[in-house]
Amino acid sequence: MSEPSDAEADEGAPADGSGDDADGNERGAWVSLFSGGKDSSWALYRALERSLPVERLVTVHPTGDSYMYHVPATELAALAAESVGIPLLDVEPDDFEADAATDSGSQGDAEIEPLEAALVQLDAELERDGTGGIAGVTAGAVESEYQTSRIEGMCERLGCDLFAPLWRRDPRELADEMLEAGFEIVIVQVAARGLDESWLGRTLDREAFADLEALNEEYGVHVLGEGGEFETLVVDGPHMDRRIDLEYETEWEGTRGRLRVTDARLE
Numbered sequence: 345m346s347e348p349s350d351a352e353a354d355e356g357a358p359a360d361g362s363g364d365d366a367d368g369n370e371r372g373a374w375v376s377l378f379s380g381g382k383d384s385s386w387a388l389y390r391a392l393e394r395s396l397p398v399e400r401l402v403t404v405h406p407t408g409d410s411y412m413y414h415v416p417a418t419e420l421a422a423l424a425a426e427s428v429g430i431p432l433l434d435v436e437p438d439d440f441e442a443d444a445a446t447d448s449g450s451q452g453d454a455e456i457e458p459l460e461a462a463l464v465q466l467d468a469e470l471e472r473d474g475t476g477g478i479a480g481v482t483a484g485a486v487e488s489e490y491q492t493s494r495i496e497g498m499c500e501r502l503g504c505d506l507f508a509p510l511w512r513r514d515p516r517e518l519a520d521e522m523l524e525a526g527f528e529i530v531i532v533q534v535a536a537r538g539l540d541e542s543w544l545g546r547t548l549d550r551e552a553f554a555d556l557e558a559l560n561e562e563y564g565v566h567v568l569g570e571g572g573e574f575e576t577l578v579v580d581g582p583h584m585d586r587r588i589d590l591e592y593e594t595e596w597e598g599t600r601g602r603l604r605v606t607d608a609r610l611e
Contacts, residue, residue: 372479373399373470374507375463377495378432380421382529382548383484383510383568385578386522388428390509391482392583398482399475400466401425404435404459420577420588420608427584427610435462456494463502480505486570487512515567519553528580530590535600536573538563544594544601548576586610 376388378401391398403421425432435458463478471477481499485492485508492508499506510518522529529548534540538559546552559565565573580587591607 372476372504373397374480374482375400375402375433375466375478376430376482377459377484378403378421378425379418379484380424380577381484382522382527382576382578383486384482385424385484385527385581385583386518387482387484387507387509389525389527389581389583391507396480396482396507398430399470401428401430401432402435402459402462402466403432406455407436420605423588423608423610424578424584427586427588429585433462433466435459453494456498460498460501463498467502467504478502478504480507482507482509484508484510486510486515486518486568488570515570516553516557519548519567520550523548523550523553526580526582527578528587529576529578530603531574532577532605533575533600533602534573536563536565536571537599538565539574541594541596541601543574544596544603545592 374391374396376384376391376398378384378388380403388398388401401421403418403425405418422432422434463481467478481495481502481504483492483495483506485495492511496506531543531546531548534543536559553567556565556567560567565571569575577588577590578584579590587610589609589611590603590605592603592605595602595604
């Protein structure tokens, strides 16, 4: 199964047509890999725009660090899922022990296993209830071959499509599209030179993205945080019925920090 081309990504097309029946109608359910962050939320939003039948959101909750997954504030994915109105499947693996990994390739392969096992079980459940199993998976990958190749391999083993509408898109164009669509995006963690404590809790608006472009030129900070420079939470958007209201404190240590959410609710 090939990755979507830039043109396919622009149109929100799946990577191939294997999820279609002879009449061009989607077979089975779509599953959205979902952390509540901007990239996975955008992939979900584009899938819903295209009327793909997304029946489940799936959130992996790493205990410690992870090479494959968004880590901070994944507990808030449940609130986001409630606002979106799609049932959430939580995957809670053992500690990946990523901080002790000596082989990144083996680490990534190991980290995909609990997600794949959960999707195999979900696929069987969807077959039993007459939905038709998993037709496709959405992912918010932008540039990471490391993550995308493993998700793509998982989809091949599951026999389903991969929908990756952010893949190899221009970061600033994507940022502008998210803002134009009405996404409200909050930074929940930073870990990069040039990003100080003032960025924690900051809303990513056009001024913030302009500042990130300047930091990209000065320090190499990726405009969308693709290198792990920052992590986000989408608190509102056109795919959500109710906004997430956050109360938090900031925690800062050396050159990195995060929000410690003390309360979160749907408005």
